[in-house]
Structure formats: C-alpha cells, structure tokens
Amino acid sequence: MTTDNGSASREPAARDSGGRRSGWLMARPYGIPIYVTPSWLVIAAIITILYEPVVESLLGLGAASYLVAFVFAVLLYASVLVHELAHAVVARMFGIPVERITLFMLGGVTEMRGEARTPGREFLIAFAGPLLSLVLAAAGWAAQLFVPPDTVPGVLLWQLFVANLLVGVFNLMPGLPLDGGKVVRSAVWALTRRPTAGTVVAAWGGRVLAVFVVGLPFLLYLPSGRMPSVFMVLLGVLLGGFMWMGAGSALRGARFRERIPRLRVRLLARRAVAVPSGTPLAEADRRMAEADAGAVLVTDSSGAPVSIVSHDAAGAVPEERRPWISVDHVSRAVTGGAVIGADLEGERLLAAMRAHPAAEYLVVGEDGGVFGVLRTRDVDDAFAGI
Structure with a gap:
C-alpha cells in the first residue's frame, strides 16, 4: 500500500x-x-x-x-x-x-x-x-x-x-x-x-x-x-x-x-502593557487588567521592550507571592527571532514561527512600534477541533 x-x-x-x-x-x-x-x-x-x-x-x-x-x-x-x-x-x-x-x-x-x-x-x-x-x-x-x-x-x-x-x-x-x-x-x-x-x-x-x-x-x-x-x-x-x-x-x-489563510497576526495578537524592569508581578497584573491587555512587556530604562512575561511561568506563581516576585523572574528575553511583523498572515506567519520557535513573540508594526504580543498557544487554538 x-x-x-x-x-x-x-x-x-x-x-x-x-x-x-x-x-x-x-x-x-x-x-x-x-x-x-x-x-x-x-x-x-x-x-x-x-x-x-x-x-x-x-x-x-x-x-x-x-x-x-x-x-x-x-x-x-x-x-x-x-x-x-x-x-x-x-x-x-x-x-x-x-x-x-x-x-x-x-x-x-x-x-x-x-x-x-x-x-x-x-x-x-x-x-x-x-x-x-x-x-x-x-x-x-x-x-x-x-x-x-x-x-x-x-x-x-x-x-x-x-x-x-x-x-x-x-x-x-x-x-x-x-x-x-x-x-x-x-x-x-x-x-x-x-x-x-x-x-x-x-x-x-x-x-x-x-x-x-x-x-x-x-x-x-x-x-x-x-x-x-x-x-x-x-x-x-x-x-x-x-x-x-x-x-x-x-x-x-x-x-x-x-x-x-485565516491566520492574521493583527487579529491574534494581544494588547500589551509595558512595565519597567523590577516591577512586582502583582503590580503588572493590576496594570494589565486596568488596560484590558492580554500580555506584559518588560522595558529597560529607555522604555524599549527587552523581555515578555511568560504566561505559563507567571501563572505558576502563587497569589500570595506575586507582590514579592519581579516580572524579570518570569519573563523571556526578546531576541531577533522572537520579533515578527504585524502584517504577517497565513503560510508566512507559520514559516516565521517555524524558523524561530518561541512561546511568545513581540509584534511590531510597519513603523517599528510595538503592536502587541502573539502567543503560540493562540495560534494553536486557531486549529482547535480539527
């Protein structure tokens, strides 16, 4: 056969x-x-x-x-x-x-x-x-x-x-x-x-x-x-x-x-709130809820994003310890491969993710500004039920 x-x-x-x-x-x-x-x-x-x-x-x-x-x-x-x-x-x-x-x-x-x-x-x-x-x-x-x-x-x-x-x-x-x-x-x-x-x-x-x-x-x-x-x-x-x-x-x-073909970064990306390095996780949670955001970016002294708070790592921190844990301890550094354009869609998006596997990606617009954060899990969820 x-x-x-x-x-x-x-x-x-x-x-x-x-x-x-x-x-x-x-x-x-x-x-x-x-x-x-x-x-x-x-x-x-x-x-x-x-x-x-x-x-x-x-x-x-x-x-x-x-x-x-x-x-x-x-x-x-x-x-x-x-x-x-x-x-x-x-x-x-x-x-x-x-x-x-x-x-x-x-x-x-x-x-x-x-x-x-x-x-x-x-x-x-x-x-x-x-x-x-x-x-x-x-x-x-x-x-x-x-x-x-x-x-x-x-x-x-x-x-x-x-x-x-x-x-x-x-x-x-x-x-x-x-x-x-x-x-x-x-x-x-x-x-x-x-x-x-x-x-x-x-x-x-x-x-x-x-x-x-x-x-x-x-x-x-x-x-x-x-x-x-x-x-x-x-x-x-x-x-x-x-x-x-x-x-x-x-x-x-x-x-x-x-x-x-229905995959579009602009539709899947989560709005992100930026917090300075050293911010307590509880405070990051508060700012994220206040801004109705779905992700947290950690910035350096100049305001440039340097890492993304890991959803899984942050979720594993008990509620009582969140005021004492810095976002730096539950974040992943933003590398060149973890930055993708907001205009990506379909096969181009999947190819970019295959080339640089990561749990979260920093999404930037055409002007280089931050558009949001794309989670690999959200892309996987788009294929749920197949």
Whole structure:
C-alpha cells in the first residue's frame, strides 16, 4: 500500500518526527534514501510460510520451496519500492523535494516536503506509481509466456506479474490514502477549483473502502457458509484500519490547510502593557487588567521592550507571592527571532514561527512600534477541533 508515497548502509537508522527509529537505510537511488522497517521482516515471514505450499505443489523443491516463496515476498516489496520511486521521480520533476521512501509491513510511503500546486501535477504524481506497476506486470506476464511454468524462472516471472498487478490495482482503488484517492482528489479539485473539496470526497471514499476491506474476507466466504481464516480477518482489519486512519489524517490535513489563510497576526495578537524592569508581578497584573491587555512587556530604562512575561511561568506563581516576585523572574528575553511583523498572515506567519520557535513573540508594526504580543498557544487554538 502506498500513500502520498544496493547494499545495506552503516548509516544510523532513520528517525521519525517524534525521534523514534523508523527503519534501516538500504540505498539511495537518485539520492533518495530508502528505509526498511523491522515490520517488513514479519510480513515477509508470513508471506513465505503461506506461499511455500503453492511453490512446493508446482516445483516439488522440498525445503528450497521456502527460498522461492521468500523471493516472492522480496519481489512484492521490490515492486512497492519501484512504485514509490515513480512517485518520487515525478514529484522531483515538479520541484517537490522528496525526504525519503519507507517500506513497512503494509506497503510503502514516499515522504515529500510540499504538495502539487495544480490538479494536473497531483494527478501525474499519483498515477505514476500504479502506471509503472501495471507496465511491469504486463512485462512479467509477457515474459512468462516464453518460459515453462513448472520451472524456477517461470514461477519467478509469474511472481513478478502477480506482485506488480497487486500493487498497481490495489493502489488504484478510489480513496485516500491510496493513489486512486489522489486521482479522485485531483479530478474534484480540477472541477471545483477547491483542493479541500477534492480531499474531502477522496477521504470519504477511503473510509468506505476501509469498511469494505474489513468486511471482504467475510463476503468471500459467505456463499460457502464457512468462516474466513483468522489470518485473513486480521489482514483485513490491518489494511482497513490503516486506510481509515490515512483517510482521517487527510481530512484533518485539509481542514488545517483551510484555516491557514485565516491566520492574521493583527487579529491574534494581544494588547500589551509595558512595565519597567523590577516591577512586582502583582503590580503588572493590576496594570494589565486596568488596560484590558492580554500580555506584559518588560522595558529597560529607555522604555524599549527587552523581555515578555511568560504566561505559563507567571501563572505558576502563587497569589500570595506575586507582590514579592519581579516580572524579570518570569519573563523571556526578546531576541531577533522572537520579533515578527504585524502584517504577517497565513503560510508566512507559520514559516516565521517555524524558523524561530518561541512561546511568545513581540509584534511590531510597519513603523517599528510595538503592536502587541502573539502567543503560540493562540495560534494553536486557531486549529482547535480539527
């Protein structure tokens, strides 16, 4: 399964955004790092065990049947890798940086920094993977016609055909996070000129497909009156759960992006009251309430702001100690990165905050004068409920 979408290296294993290990670096084709997670070993073992009886019935190799069955597992994930590389190469053609490709138990994912700017590019990036998979499937099918089916080369070519056909057809299912869902999203985007509308339609398509995948093992066995195997039920639940979570993530991402243009520093910034260095916290509270302000700036002897009283640090001071605690003890210095313009909005605002993370920012107007204070928490609250 895909989303967005050499020799082993001794480079340290990759880590995800939370700092957790995400796989072993295996190669860098086209400069794109390829990682394989330990979960792949689990699914490879399962595929080998389940497919070995088929190989044995065709070739009668004895214990060597396990090796041929394992090759099928490798070919399946090699097909996923080629599929993901197709996404990555086309994305790079359109100037979208590719971070990495990761292969895991349920397939692969291509991590990109950025998104397609037009529905046409979205379609080409999404369709490139399934298209290449189907081309390789056709090549494998044509090649196996010229090789006896009861030989190792014949079985391997058949495996190549089946692996790429599975990857290509499955990923064309019309729902996110699959490539077919991205094709649907690009079509709705082109018709409505609203990428969010495309995401909503494709994500709900993905949720419908997720329910179908979970119920598919039972539907297949319904005519016979028998129950599906535990493995088929678990596989359906795993795939369906992955698809449901991927579709939900796409919906949240769409809602997030829809709110970004509404972010405006002038609307989010709090009015600030200035107090001299050394002012007791209780006195700062009084002045802030009197001015109906939402933040406190600490100034030097010339009246220039040098620090911002931390909302969290000040809130942790007990009421009885506030007359005796100076604002200097609960404030953060105003550095160059913690000063932003009042005209920032949308992506520009988020980019400025990502470049210099801080709990509070000093907001200045076009004339350089103090406009107020922006709290990161207020920006986060703008995305509440997503």
